[in-house]
Amino acid sequence: MLKKKRYLSIIMALVMVIAILPMNVFANEVNEPVEQTPETTEIVSEDKTPVVTEGENDENDPLDVTEEEANPETLSDRGATVTGVAIISKPDKTVYTVGEALELAGLKVRLTYSDNHTDDVAFADFAGHAPVITTSPADGTIVNTPSIITVTVTCNLQTATFQVTVKAPAPATVTGIAKKTDPDKTVYTKGEVLDLTGLEATLTYSNGDTEDVDSAVFASHNPVITTSPAPGSVLNTVGNQDVTVACNGKTFNFQVTVNAPVPGTVTGIAIKTNPTKMVYNVGDKLKLNGLEVTLTKEGQPAEDVAFADFAAHAPVITTEPADDTVLDTAGIKTVKVKCNGFVATFNVEVKALVTPRVLSADVYYDKVKGTAQPVGATVKLYKNGVVLGSGIVDSLGNYSIAYNFGYYNGYYGGYYGYYGNVINPTNVGHTSLSGYTTANTHVVAYDGNGNYLGSTTSSSTGYYYISYSYVSNYNAITVYKGYYDGYYGGYYGYYGKYSDKYYGYYYDLSDYYLQAEKDGEASEKFWLNNAYAHNYWNGYWNGYYPGYWNGYYSNAKYATVTDAKAGNSYVKGYGVNPYATVTVKDSLGYNLGSSTADGNGYFTTYTNRALKYGETLTIITSINNYKDVSTTYVVGGSTSSYSYNYKNEFVIGSGKLVKTVDGITTIQYMDVAPYIKDGRTMLPLRYVAESLGYTVSWNASTRIATFTDGTHIILVSIDSSKFYIDGKAYNFSVKPEIKNGRTMLPISEVGKALGLSHGNKGEGKNIEWDAATQTVVIQKNK
Incomplete structure (x- = not known):
């Protein structure tokens, strides 16, 4: 059908050409028959209408030609331009390596x-096409970056456009390892530690x-290089x-080579007695008087050595620091x-240096008292730079300085009511008292140390x-009772705690200040007008009770934190009220x-994690009698440098267990190695628990393992996904499995059973996985 249409188009074009030519062109051909041969198209032109007849075999039809063959003019002759480009087929290679x-x-x-x-x-x-065809990047360009x-x-x-993929080169793998140099030390005495x-x-x-690797970086090398036994x-x-x-x-x-030790060779060391001084302030010198160690020896009894004899002992005993x-x-x-x-360790506590500081002041008509630091500091009362009196900070952090702040308008400040107006309650006990007095009378109670207990107003x-x-x-x-005077307003003084709405204390305290001094260092000035402004007056004021000012409690003292580091389970500080x-x-x-x-005012608060x-x-x-106060503190330290007294390392495919307890590292070889199954890291539960100080027992008849650390009891059934902590049931996401007779669990499930957090290296978790x-x-404080 397509060929017929093409023939028809060509014939019609020829007819149109003939029609416009002069007639004499055909003069010699009039009435002469048109020669016909098989397989050609017959043209009857009497009515100017072309008729196409198809031959028996049109494969060699001279009219079966392409448009270019029928009209062999060039693109430039036609005036055609490129208006579009499309990819028919991509290159044979579309995936590359850097x-x-x-x-x-x-x-x-x-x-x-x-x-x-x-x-x-x-x-x-x-390249030879007109117009030329180019590519960017060009053929032969080196691809250097993994990307699309x-x-x-x-x-x-x-x-x-089309895309090719560039992959990172496959990492080279270790196919061989050989010794380049021996360690410096290859001959030992029994009891010495391996030094590589x-x-x-x-x-x-x-x-x-090839790569040469020093033993110092075996553990950090990727892939890791291990030795058995370990350094x-x-x-x-x-x-x-071997x-x-x-x-x-x-x-x-x-x-x-390990040689037998000479009799008397030291084979171990342990602390027998700690030094006399175990707590220091920053800047103090370490004093090891009283320290005593016990040395174990080959073939001889153990020997106790006092610190005074360390330097003269053979072999010498040293300390660091x-x-x-x-x-x-x-x-x-x-x-x-x-x-x-051999090494033994002990810990001392170093406290932050306490700067002299006045923490509070309560002004009376005849004295000023309050709290300050440090213990033993001298607190001095000044007016216009002149010392008026002083007091020593006692073991509770308290001081008191006697000084008569004077009269005003001929009255002692607030001497209204009655000194010593004592009443006797009918019933008194450890937590309450009651009785009768005059109607509508204010009643207040103090303990034997003068501390305020409570107050009320009697009924009608x-x-x-x-x-x-x-x-x-x-x-x-x-118990005291007071009076109410409608003219003066307010309740007035009890038992020498004087206060007066009108007559008050010395009305201007702006010239007075306190300073705490010790060892040549003085605190900042604590102005007594600050004491007034911060509600440190004792006694009644406008009908309110000790510790109140206009109906509000005085604040307790804010804590200053000195030690709260990641991995530790305690917070230390100072500056709070005594006791x-x-x-x-x-958060x-x-x-x-x-x-x-x-x-x-020092504190150490132990945390439950x-x-x-x-x-x-x-x-x-x-x-008591103060308003609670709070402060915030952001835990410092490092995400990768925690201090744990239990720290254990397991390596996939290795039976070696590196255990560190209180700074002492030992090596244990397990009869089963950790492994990875279905993307889960499987650990031997018994070895993990024992390395953290748990006692483990196994009941063959019930197939239940029991773990206890003296505080909690954990039961794990080999045949169930349930486990119990102190009698409460929990569920593993997978059941335990047995490997070489050992109970194996994934990391996350070990964490569930033993109450440990888990994550990747550097996240500060109890269990951390290092994929590299x-x-x-596994690390924990106990």
């Missing part, structure tokens, strides 16, 4: 022209590269001992005691009732712990 050259063989495009003509062009003809690269094909400003300093290994990679392992077997160095399943061995070292950083300081390569019948916190010696309680309750809460308001401050790096704590100070080294670190 470093390879771009290969565009196999690329083919279709050009569309302004006259609707199309042209298919293979890449090999791009877009290749643009351009012709006559028309473009088409100087050992160097040569790694061979799948790409033909620091105690060598207790006499004779030649040391295996492994990386990516490839190994080499070398030997060390040394005696008389200045302790310049607040916190817990570990002291190491060393002998013959004179009955009164006062409740208070527990008082052990209730027989020492004294105040200090409570620590997390969600959960109570982490509370404690009672000492007489100097390790602190987390960067979390915000709220520190609340509470004390295939290592699990």
